[in-house]
Amino acid sequence: VTGALAQIATLLREESGVLIGEHQHAALSTAIVRTGLASNAAEFAQIARDPAQRRQALAALIDEVTVKETSFMRDRRQLAAIPWQALHESAQAAGDGIVRVWSAACATGEEVYTLAILACESFGTNDPPVHIVGTDISGLALARANEGAYRERAVRELDAPLRDRYFTHDDATWTVNEIPRRFVEFAFHNLYRDPIPPLGSRRLDLIVCRNVLIYFDGETIERVVEQLERALRAGGTLVLGAADALSGSARRLAASTRTAPARERREPRTLRRPLGRVPQRRREDHIATALQAADHGRAEEALAQADAILAKDPLDAEAHYIRGLVELERGDARAAVASLRRALYVDPSFALAAFKLGRANEAAGDKTAALRAYEQALRTIDPDDERHELLLEQVDLGDIAAACSARVEALRK
Numbered sequence: 001v002t003g004a005l006a007q008i009a010t011l012l013r014e015e016s017g018v019l020i021g022e023h024q025h026a027a028l029s030t031a032i033v034r035t036g037l038a039s040n041a042a043e044f045a046q047i048a049r050d051p052a053q054r055r056q057a058l059a060a061l062i063d064e065v066t067v068k069e070t071s072f073m074r075d076r077r078q079l080a081a082i083p084w085q086a087l088h089e090s091a092q093a094a095g096d097g098i099v100r101v102w103s104a105a106c107a108t109g110e111e112v113y114t115l116a117i118l119a120c121e122s123f124g125t126n127d128p129p130v131h132i133v134g135t136d137i138s139g140l141a142l143a144r145a146n147e148g149a150y151r152e153r154a155v156r157e158l159d160a161p162l163r164d165r166y167f168t169h170d171d172a173t174w175t176v177n178e179i180p181r182r183f184v185e186f187a188f189h190n191l192y193r194d195p196i197p198p199l200g201s202r203r204l205d206l207i208v209c210r211n212v213l214i215y216f217d218g219e220t221i222e223r224v225v226e227q228l229e230r231a232l233r234a235g236g237t238l239v240l241g242a243a244d245a246l247s248g249s250a251r252r253l254a255a256s257t258r259t260a261p262a263r264e265r266r267e268p269r270t271l272r273r274p275l276g277r278v279p280q281r282r283r284e285d286h287i288a289t290a291l292q293a294a295d296h297g298r299a300e301e302a303l304a305q306a307d308a309i310l311a312k313d314p315l316d317a318e319a320h321y322i323r324g325l326v327e328l329e330r331g332d333a334r335a336a337v338a339s340l341r342r343a344l345y346v347d348p349s350f351a352l353a354a355f356k357l358g359r360a361n362e363a364a365g366d367k368t369a370a371l372r373a374y375e376q377a378l379r380t381i382d383p384d385d386e387r388h389e390l391l392l393e394q395v396d397l398g399d400i401a402a403a404c405s406a407r408v409e410a411l412r413k
């Protein structure tokens with residue numbers, strides 16, 4: 001049975017990119033039974049070997065194993081930062097004036113309808129110059145997205161006036177009305193295997209791809225993010241989930257919202273603010289500038305800012321951390337390991353540094369050390385810890401934990 005389960009986990013990874021660790025095999029067994037196609041792993045493996053049945057069997061299993069957790073207004077701050085008017089200007093400059101949006105891995109549709117509602121609100125009309133496509137690998141999720149009917153719990157983050165304007169309400173069910181539906185559509189797309197952007201799609205002004213990359217391995221994340229960036233039209237914006245960005249490279253850690261170059265390039269908005277305490281200001285300015293430089297790929301400047309802090313205080317954990325980020329981004333995994341270790345030596349409960357040390361160790365080929373680092377991150381994540389406010393401001397600690405757990409699972413395989 002273990003052999004059959006491992007074989008099925010491999011098939012799933014090859015089909016969807018989703019990693020399934022050995023400790024998830026019990027859940028995989030149950031999922032196999034839930035498909036109704038087989039009563040155990042060996043039987044399912046046999047079905048999957050038959051070319052005539054394979055695709056359908058794997059699709060059914062993917063429906064069962066993928067994590068479809070989502071909600072309206074998930075990570076509200078990130079959504080509120082979407083620059084609709086600027087996107088419209090870019091779309092006008094590009095020709096047709098329609099802001100083209102792709103919500104990749106949209107699960108049951110809440111993210112797509114949220115974007116539609118935000119577009120209506122931002123343009124102040126029920127007919128905004130926007131077209132949104134939501135895609136997912138799960139047929140079941142897409143069917144529910146098309147249905148657009150949600151339980152009370154799913155809509156709880158929506159303010160009452162928005163619920164009243166964009167839903168009909170019947171008992172405990174809230175159904176999306178025709179206003180957002182008019183400019184929204186759903187389609188199948190596999191981020192791991194299908195072309196990006198999807199075949200037949202034009203380039204996009206806004207791509208939202210959140211809380212899916214964490215289930216992929218590092219190489220796949222890098223490949224997919226690069227393809228997503230290339231799929232943007234000039235002036236377009238890519239929004240990654242915080243944990244997805246954390247699972248990628250250092251450059252992407254600094255900002256989970258990226259903007260494609262436009263003729264009149266707008267710098268991606270910085271979501272960080274220096275701390276207000278006066279004696280700290282200079283140091284915080286260095287940190288903020290270093291992060292901004294790292295974010296824009298200006299490695300030397302980022303290192304110089306970090307070094308300026310370290311010259312005054314060699315025990316500044318955040319400065320070592322920033323050095324580690326930049327070194328990792330440059331492909332110097334060993335230097336990154338050393339810098340991140342220094343950060344953790346100064347501050348052993350610096351969970352973000354432990355997480356990045358995991359990534360650096362993986363890049364350096366040391367899986368055991370990577371596993372240790374992710375476990376340290378999981379042990380030390382503390383939602384009440386305010387010490388790394390500047391670094392953590394746009395990061396959800398729950399997402400970091402999810403990213404760490406995903407890597408621990410993959411490494412324990």
Ligand SMILES: C[S@@+](CC[C@H](N)C(=O)[O-])C[C@H]1O[C@@H](n2cnc3c(N)ncnc32)[C@H](O)[C@@H]1O
Binds near residue numbers: 192
């Ligand atoms: C946790 S949900 C994220 C939903 C939404 N983006 C959000 O952040 O709220 C993850 C979704 O990714 C989908 N998924 C997993 N692997 C995928 C792949 N290779 N291609 C496209 N979607 C995938 C799953 O079916 C699931 O619906």
